[in-house]
Amino acid sequence: MFRLFSYFFVAIIILCFSNSIEAQRLITVKGLWGLYYQSVADIKKQQNVALNFYAFTPGDTIGSVGAQACNWEAAYAALSDSLFFFLEDIDTVYCNNKQASLAWQYYSNIKGAPLTSRYSIITGTETATNIPSASCNKILIINSFHEFTDPAEMLHDIVTKLKPGGILFIDETLAMFSGELHPVCKKRIYLEDELIEELKKNGFTFKNSVTLAYHKQKPVRKIFAFTKNAG
Numbered sequence: 374m375f376r377l378f379s380y381f382f383v384a385i386i387i388l389c390f391s392n393s394i395e396a397q398r399l400i401t402v403k404g405l406w407g408l409y410y411q412s413v414a415d416i417k418k419q420q421n422v423a424l425n426f427y428a429f430t431p432g433d434t435i436g437s438v439g440a441q442a443c444n445w446e447a448a449y450a451a452l453s454d455s456l457f458f459f460l461e462d463i464d465t466v467y468c469n470n471k472q473a474s475l476a477w478q479y480y481s482n483i484k485g486a487p488l489t490s491r492y493s494i495i496t497g498t499e500t501a502t503n504i505p506s507a508s509c510n511k512i513l514i515i516n517s518f519h520e521f522t523d524p525a526e527m528l529h530d531i532v533t534k535l536k537p538g539g540i541l542f543i544d545e546t547l548a549m550f551s552g553e554l555h556p557v558c559k560k561r562i563y564l565e566d567e568l569i570e571e572l573k574k575n576g577f578t579f580k581n582s583v584t585l586a587y588h589k590q591k592p593v594r595k596i597f598a599f600t601k602n603a604g
Contacts, residue, residue, distance in 0.1 A: 398410065398411060398415050398419070402479060404475065405442070405444070405472070405475050405476060405479060406441075406442035406444070406467050406472055407441070407442035407443075407444035407476070408444065409444055409448070409476075409479060409480075410448055410483075411483070412483055413451060413452070413483060413484055416448050416451060416452055417452065420448065420449070420452070422583060422585060422586075423544070423583075423585065423596060424449065424452060424453075426542070426583045426596055426598070427449070427511065427513070427542060427596075429449065429453045429456055429511070430510075431453075431454045431455040431456070432455060432456075433456050433457070433510040433511060434456075434457045434458075434459070434508055434509050434510055434511075434536075435456055435457065435458050435459070435509060435510065435511045435512070435513060436458075436459040436461060436495075436502065436504045436508070436509040436511070436512040436513070436531075436534055437458055437459065437460055437461060437512075437513045437514075437515065438461050438462075438497070438502055438504075438512060438513070438514045438517065438527075438531065439461070439462055439514060439515065439516075439517025439520065440458075440460040440461055440462050440468050441462055441464065441467050441468055441517075442467050442468065442472055442476065443460050443468060443472055443473040443476045443477075443492070444476050445515055446458050446460060446476075446492070446513075447473070447476035447477050447479065447480045447488070448480060450477065450480065450488045450489075450490035450492075451480040451481075451483070451484050451488060453490060454489050454490070455489050455490060456490035456491075457490065457491050457492070457493075458490065458491070458492040458493070459492070459493055459495050459502075459504045459505075459508070459509065460473055460492050460493070460494050460495065461494075461495040461496075461497045461502050461503070461504055462495075462496070462497065463496065463497050463498060463499065465496055468494060468496075469494060470494050473492055473494060477492070499521075499522050499523060499526075499527075500523050500526040500527060500530065501526075501527075501530045502527070502530055502531060502534060504534045505534070506533050506534060507533070507534065507535070507536055507537075508534060508536070509534050509535055509536060509539055510535075510536055510538075510539050510540075511539060511540050511541075511542060512531055512534060512535060512539070512540075512541045512542065513542050513544070514541070514542070514543045514544065514545075515544045516544060516545065516546070518543050518545050518563075518568070519545060519555060519558075519560050519561060519562045519563065520558065520560055524571060524575070525574070525575050528571075528572065528575035528576060528577065529575060529576065532575070532576040532577065532601055535601055537601075538600070539600070539601065540580065540598050540599065540600055541572075541577060541598070541599045541600075542596055542597065542598055542599075543568070543572075543596065543597045543599070544585070544594070544595075544596045544597075545562070545563065545568060545594070545595065545597070546562060546592050546593070546594045547562065547563065547564060547565050547568070547592055547593045547594065547595060548561075548562045548563055548564050548567075548592070549592060550564075551564055551567065562592075565582075565595070568597065569597070572597075572599050576601060576602050577599035577600065577601060577602060578599060578600050578601070578602050578603075579597065579598075579599055580598040580599055580600055581597075581598050582595050582596060582597045582598065583595065583596050
């Protein structure tokens, strides 16, 4: 999905805003796809807002839809205990056991201890995640929702993967005007109200959101939390 395609674009954005308090410090690592933090302290500083919002709990099963290179999930695993991730993507070139293992090992090395969270690679389709039904306490869609070719079908699938009381988190860069296209992938990105309405139409109730202030400039990036509709 889009996440890998955007890595170098993201790196440019990071450099452009390197004087900002919240600019993320990420690097490429030989032999690995994606961008990586250089220390556990960097993860804590830059992902503190997201991790507090996700509120991972030991024993949680987490589906990551559009996991691509599995690098964000490995970073989260470095600061969490005893999670289980379903790492899902349609692209097996980048989302595979070798890449996930290397990402896990990278963060194990910088942490100085083995990661206690485990994972399973899942190959999805354009309309189905293939994650086991009613298996996830939490599902993450990180910078991938605007890449869905059929959002309604994907959401109809995703809602069946959550356990009772489960939460869907969508991390997206928001549009500044309706119909705006992402500058790199040229896919439509959403206004906040448009994204919430899309979820409401497809089985979800908006719970709350948090802004990720990696820099002070627009566009705004937020994580939205949704629960399954009652009934």
